[in-house]
Amino acid sequence: AQSVTQPDIHITVSEGASLELRCNYSYGATPYLFWYVQSPGQGLQLLLKYFSGDTLVQGIKGFEAEFKRSQSSFNLRKPSVHWSDAAEYFCAVGGQGGSEKLVFGKGTKLTVNP
């Protein structure tokens, strides 16, 4: 069964600084990988996804993520963080089978200091 680890529970950065959120996955074959963001009191919004092809994936709101098979990682990055990026971020992994469920990491809460 697949699993996801987000090692950082809470990260604090200053506005304008760069950001990298870590995600490690476990899956026997090529995974489908996702990053979602959740603002307080709301559901999850998809930031970006990786299925195959180019290992550097561009998403919404200026985010990108890089799939590294050798490290089983799918880290999320942003070159310059805005105060509105403060939220909780979830990495998720899905399998290639049509009926496989999506498994989420426990999330990383991002605080942005002015």
Add this chain to the structure above:
Amino acid sequence: KAGVTQTPRYLIKTRGQQVTLSCSPISGHRSVSWYQQTPGQGLQFLFEYFSETQRNKGNFPGRFSGRQFSNSRSEMNVSTLELGDSALYLCASSLGYSNQPQHFGDGTRLSIL
């Protein structure tokens, strides 16, 4: 295009009662998944319905059940509520396969007194 709609947004119940939550997926989406979100456990998968059939199930007791109707709308029922059932319950819909992104509703906040 309307997003995923969950009703009600907030619910307060007492122990021993039962509750039914509703989810209307995005038009054309045939898969509906339910998750329980708590501060301690994070997002936990409850079950997924596809074309009115339960396709996947998480590790929750039988008190948690669901169903899907022919129009893809889904309901989730929790019987004999316990204090530990207090959580945000999220519904997500997708076209139908795990490689299709899931679109989430804003959730139902269930509080058990």
